[in-house]
Amino acid sequence: MCALIILCVMGESVCAAAAEDEKKANTVWQTTSDVELHESPDAASAVTDVLSGGTPVMLREDEKEGWCLVMYQDITGYLQSGSLELLGSQTGLDSEFQDIKEAGRLSFQEAEAVKERIEAERIWGAVIVVLVTAIFGVGILSALKRNKSV
Amino acid sequence: MRSLQNKQTSHCKQTIPVWCAATPELSVYSVMFVLLMFCMACHGISKSYGFYFPADEFGYWSFAARLAGYDWSDIASLSSYYSYGYSLVLFPVFALAENGIAAYRAALAVNYVMLAACYFLIQRVEKNISPFSAAVAVFYPTWLFYAGTTFAEILLVLLYVVICLLLCAYLRTGRKYFMALLFGAMLYMYFVHMRAIGVLGSGIVTLLVYDLCRDRRRVRYTLMLLLCTAAVAVAGTLVKNEWTSVVYSGTSDGLQRVNDYAGQAEKLLYLFTAEGMRNFVISVAGKLLYLGLASFGIAYFGIAYAVIQVFGKKSERMNCFYLFVLLSTLAAVLISAVYTIYPGRVDTLAYGRYQEYVVPILLTAGIKSLREKSVSARKMARSILILLALEAVMTWLVTVSLRAYGQTDFFGNTICGISWLYNPERFEPVSFYCLAYGTGAVLTVLACVGIWWTGRKKAGELFLMLLVALQIAVSMRLSAMYLDDARLGCFRDTMIMEKIQEINTENTREVYYSTGGENFGNIGILQFMMRDTKIHIIKENYSVANQRAEDLLLTDYRSSQAVVLKEVYDRHLTCGHFTLFYNETE
Numbered sequence: 034m035c036a037l038i039i040l041c042v043m044g045e046s047v048c049a050a051a052a053e054d055e056k057k058a059n060t061v062w063q064t065t066s067d068v069e070l071h072e073s074p075d076a077a078s079a080v081t082d083v084l085s086g087g088t089p090v091m092l093r094e095d096e097k098e099g100w101c102l103v104m105y106q107d108i109t110g111y112l113q114s115g116s117l118e119l120l121g122s123q124t125g126l127d128s129e130f131q132d133i134k135e136a137g138r139l140s141f142q143e144a145e146a147v148k149e150r151i152e153a154e155r156i157w158g159a160v161i162v163v164l165v166t167a168i169f170g171v172g173i174l175s176a177l178k179r180n181k182s183v
Numbered sequence: 184m185r186s187l188q189n190k191q192t193s194h195c196k197q198t199i200p201v202w203c204a205a206t207p208e209l210s211v212y213s214v215m216f217v218l219l220m221f222c223m224a225c226h227g228i229s230k231s232y233g234f235y236f237p238a239d240e241f242g243y244w245s246f247a248a249r250l251a252g253y254d255w256s257d258i259a260s261l262s263s264y265y266s267y268g269y270s271l272v273l274f275p276v277f278a279l280a281e282n283g284i285a286a287y288r289a290a291l292a293v294n295y296v297m298l299a300a301c302y303f304l305i306q307r308v309e310k311n312i313s314p315f316s317a318a319v320a321v322f323y324p325t326w327l328f329y330a331g332t333t334f335a336e337i338l339l340v341l342l343y344v345v346i347c348l349l350l351c352a353y354l355r356t357g358r359k360y361f362m363a364l365l366f367g368a369m370l371y372m373y374f375v376h377m378r379a380i381g382v383l384g385s386g387i388v389t390l391l392v393y394d395l396c397r398d399r400r401r402v403r404y405t406l407m408l409l410l411c412t413a414a415v416a417v418a419g420t421l422v423k424n425e426w427t428s429v430v431y432s433g434t435s436d437g438l439q440r441v442n443d444y445a446g447q448a449e450k451l452l453y454l455f456t457a458e459g460m461r462n463f464v465i466s467v468a469g470k471l472l473y474l475g476l477a478s479f480g481i482a483y484f485g486i487a488y489a490v491i492q493v494f495g496k497k498s499e500r501m502n503c504f505y506l507f508v509l510l511s512t513l514a515a516v517l518i519s520a521v522y523t524i525y526p527g528r529v530d531t532l533a534y535g536r537y538q539e540y541v542v543p544i545l546l547t548a549g550i551k552s553l554r555e556k557s558v559s560a561r562k563m564a565r566s567i568l569i570l571l572a573l574e575a576v577m578t579w580l581v582t583v584s585l586r587a588y589g590q591t592d593f594f595g596n597t598i599c600g601i602s603w604l605y606n607p608e609r610f611e612p613v614s615f616y617c618l619a620y621g622t623g624a625v626l627t628v629l630a631c632v633g634i635w636w637t638g639r640k641k642a643g644e645l646f647l648m649l650l651v652a653l654q655i656a657v658s659m660r661l662s663a664m665y666l667d668d669a670r671l672g673c674f675r676d677t678m679i680m681e682k683i684q685e686i687n688t689e690n691t692r693e694v695y696y697s698t699g700g701e702n703f704g705n706i707g708i709l710q711f712m713m714r715d716t717k718i719h720i721i722k723e724n725y726s727v728a729n730q731r732a733e734d735l736l737l738t739d740y741r742s743s744q745a746v747v748l749k750e751v752y753d754r755h756l757t758c759g760h761f762t763l764f765y766n767e768t769e
Contacts, residue, residue, distance in 0.1 A: 128753055139678050139758055146674055150230045157226035158659075164219050165652050171211055172648060176641035 056096035061126070062103075062117040063089045070110030074100035081110045089120055212314040217299055219322075223655070224295035227331040227662065228288050233673030233708045235332045235666055236596065238262040241707030243333060246270030247277045248714065249430050257720040258710050259430050261698070267426060268375030269335040283712035284677065287333065294330040294337040301543065304344045308351055309547055315647035316550045320543035322651045325477065325535065325599040327658035331666050335375050339540045342372040343511075346382065347504070347544055354393065354503055359404060362390065366412045374419055378522070378537050381514025389507040396503075450524050459524060465584045466520035466532065472577035473533035474516075475570065476619055477600020478542055479650070480627030481553070481634070483570055485545030486512060488552035508548065512541045526588040529612045532581050536597045553634040554643065563635050570631075571624050578620040585612045595665050603660045673708055675759030680712045682756055683735060686765055690716065696737045697721040699744045705760040706737070736764040 056062065066086040072078045074097065084090070090103040101114045120126070234240040242265030245255050251274065273290055280286035302321040306312045329336040346368045353361035369386045372379040387409060394401040453459040474482045489512075492505035519537035526532075552558075584590075590612060595602035601619040630650060637643035683694060696706045696718050710718045718737070736752070738744050740762050749755055752764035 132754055132756060135682075135756055136758070139675075139756075142678065143671075143675060147671070153229050154226065157222055157229075161219065161222045161226065161655065164215060164222060165648075165655065168212065168215050168219075168648055169645060171215070172641065172645045176645070 056092055056101050056114055056117065058092050058094050060092050061089055061120045062092065062101075063087055063120045064112075065116050065118050068112050068116040070103070070108065070112055072110065074098065074102075074111045076113075078111075082108050084108075084112075090117070210314060213303075216302060216314060216318050219655075220295055220299045220302070223327060223658075224292060224330070226659075227666075228291045228295075230667070230670050231288055231291055231331065231673075232284050232670060232677055233287055233712060235669040236334070237707040238704050239265060240333045241711065243269045243335065244273055244277065244707075244711055245430050246426060247273035248711075249426070250274045251278045253714055254717065255707075255710055256430055258696075258707050258718060261704060261706070261720065266335075266374055266376055267423060268371060268373075269333075269338050272338060273333065283714055287711070290333045291331060294333075297337050297341045298326055298330055301341050301344050304341075304348055305543055305547055308344065308347045308544065309551065311551060312547050313644060313647075315644045315651070316547050318651045319481075319550065319647050319654070320546040322654045322658075323478075323539075323542060323546070324603070324654050324658040324661055325539050325542075327655070328596070328599045328661045328666070331662060336536065336540070338375055339372065339379065340543060342368060342375065342379075343382065343540045344543060346372065346386065347508070350386070350389070350507055351504055353390075357397075359408075362405070362408060365390075366408055370412055370415055370419070373416070374423070378515070378518050379540075381518050382511050385507055385510035385514055388510060389503050392506060393503045447522065450521055453524060454521065462524050462526060462584070463520060465580045466524055467516060468577040468580040469532040469584075470516045470519050470534065470538055472574055472581060472620075473535040473598060473600060474538065474542070474545075475574055475627070476623030477535055477539070477598075478546055478549070479623070479630035480567075480570055481549035481630060482542055482545040483549070484552045484566075484631065485547070485549030487566075488548045489545075491552075505548075508541070508544055512538070512545065515541050526584055526590060528592040528594060529585065529590045529615065530594050530597045530602070532584055532590075532616075533598045533601065535600055539600075550634055550647070553631060554638050558635060563632065567628060567631060570627065574620060574624065574627075578616055581616050582613045585616070595661070599661055603657050603664065605664070672759050676705075676708050676761065677712060678758050679737075679756070679761050679763055680709060682758075682763060683713065683716070687716070687735065691733075692765075693719060693731070693734045694737065695719045695721055695734060697742070697744060699738060699742045701739070701742065705739065708760065709737070732766050733768055737761050738764070 064084050064086055068084050068086075069080045070082045070084060072081055084105060088105055090105045093102040093104050093109065096114045099114050100111050101117065102109070102111055103117075238261075241255075241258065242262055245259040246265075246267040247270040248255050250270070272293065276289045276293060277286045280289050298321055302317050305317045305320055306314065326337060326340060346365060349361055349365040349368055352358070353365060365386065369379075369383045373383050390405050391402065394405050454463055486509070489505040489509045492502040493509060515538035519534055522537060523531040523534045593602075593605065593610065593612075593615075595605055601623065604618055604622060605615065633646045633649075634643065637646045686692070687694070694713075694716055696709075698720065700722070706718060706720070736748065738748065738761065740757050740760055742762070745755075745762055748762075748764050753766045754764070756763045
């Protein structure tokens with residue numbers, strides 16, 4: 034009975050570990066070394082491309098019989114699941130996405146500020162042009178007035 | 184308008200400009216020029232958040248912050264020494280402002296107020312200086328550029344104009360308190376920036392010459408005042424040493440000496456070598472070339488006018504005021520030439536920044552000489568040709584140095600008068616100086632001939648206004664080229680500041696900056712913005728063992744430490760000049 038309980042606990046922990054390591058669709062992994070992409074889940078099938086080590090890929094389907102259908106940019110193909118490792122932990126990825134979100138928020142804030150700045154520049158630039166023109170205008174009027182009186 | 188008064192003595196005949204030569208007419212033009220200055224201020228200030236050149240500007244602010252009770256010595260230790268004279272102006276601004284951004288903008292507003300003051304004071308220095316001539320002197324592109332930063336340049340210009348005014352006052356009235364004020368102003372200018380030692384020396388020589396010519400009994404008084412000034416200078420130097428040991432307590436000796444006299448001794452020794460002498464001649468040529476190109480040739484006419492006033496056969500009188508102008512110009516050029524004697528960057532060959540404070544007076548003198556009725560067309564043409572030929576020779580000398588040493592680095596802010604021609608995508612140093620010469624030659628002919636031909640007529644004033652409009656356009660281009668990127672960078676830094684304040688609401692987490700053994704120097708921007716939070720500097724490579732998990736860490740955004748630090752900390756944020764690393768806390 035005790036052995037059974039221990040086995041169940043071990044199984045659970047293995048399952049828990051396996052959960053993170055399971056190559057499920059729509060998860061992100063990275064290649065461990067240079068690896069060939071195949072047309073079909075067969076080592077003899079044609080090679081469509083070669084990915085260098087450390088390339089992040091997204092799984093299009095769950096792992097089947099040691100093969101995974103992956104996507105990298107606009108390239109799709111099959112590679113052996115042994116050549117994939119976790120890109121990062123779930124927690125790490127969550128943090129990274131939060132950082133990206135934060136950076137996005139700051140970019141939006143910056144864009145708003147730049148827009149306001151350009152607006153203010155246009156207004157003050159126009160006022161400066163008007164003032165310079167006004168000084169010319171006053172000067173010309175004054176010269177004409179002087180000529181008239183002479 | 185008062186007429187010029189001549190005072191003759193048994194020893195020496197001299198023309199003394201009436202000290203209150205012309206009460207500046209509070210005319211429509213003056214009001215409009217002040218409004219124009221106000222608009223330029225609003226155009227620039229609203230988009231400013233922090234430093235353009237952190238090393239220099241932080242140096243000036245660090246003294247002011249120390250006076251206000253803040254200790255920024257960690258960060259001040261990353262750069263060399265800067266004089267504390269300008270810090271005395273910044274201190275009340277810093278103390279009264281709520282935060283760093285408000286303080287910076289207030290300091291810029293003070294710059295524009297000082298420029299406006301220059302506009303009115305210049306009209307009092309000489310006779311027949313119209314509002315338009317004063318506007319050409321004050322709306323000089325370099326001043327409009329530096330008014331958008333907290334460099335000491337605007338204060339130096341104002342002090343130089345004030346010194347000229349006090350000198351004129353003393354020469355006119357002979358009153359001793361004007362001389363005392365004059366010594367005080369020259370000494371303060373020296374403590375604002377050490378390169379003003381040339382002004383101090385020129386002033387002393389001028390006053391002694393004046394006394395010897397006018398009344399030898401006054402020499403005793405002048406020497407007594409000189410001794411008092413020397414005593415105050417010694418006291419000021421002791422204060423400087425004391426404050427430097429506090430503000431720059433962590434700075435290495437070598438770095439501290441860069442901007443101090445101790446750091447110039449080697450250059451003086453180098454000057455007496457064959458290579459040093461050659462580089463010195465080229466350096467002087469570059470400075471003189473820059474003076475001409477930046478002022479559209481008008482400064483040369485100002486120098487010629489000053490020479491004629493002092494040495495001209497036409498007049499038996501010696502004009503002490505123009506002697507001072509001449510000596511201070513010469514001193515400024517020589518000091519600048521010695522400081523930049525080593526072949527460094529492309530811009531150090533011209534390095535206008537160190538001598539441009541004499542330009543406003545040279546511009547007004549030049550405009551005055553060009554408008555003299557006695558200048559014939561033939562004389563004018565000959566003068567222009569000689570001027571252009573001299574500039575061509577000086578340009579050639581500069582290109583000799585560029586070909587010999589192959590400089591490629593370029594800082595546009597030190598040569599604002601010509602750096603508006605800089606194109607970073609297609610930059611070639613020799614071509615740049617040739618382009619500067621070509622453009623400068625065309626503008627010189629147009630400006631000088633235009634001023635001469637229109638003369639004192641109404642058209643003359645309108646032509647000067649055209650020059651002012653051109654200067655404003657050039658200054659806006661300079662601002663767009665050099666200041667706007669820096670301002671955007673500082674705006675992004677405010678977002679890092681806000682993030683730090685958001686994470687560290689109770690101010691319990693220490694903030695560190697790791698240099699990683701490199702010195703990018705921008706951390707002063709952030710410390711200035713977050714005045715109440717001391718940023719500690721880690722000069723060696725970052726070590727996890729030394730930090731608490733809850734502390735915040737900053738690095739430069741270019742730092743190579745980021746790869747490692749991203750693994751150590753939970754979160755990171757890159758914005759502006761920095762990357763912030765921190766751990767999530769509950």
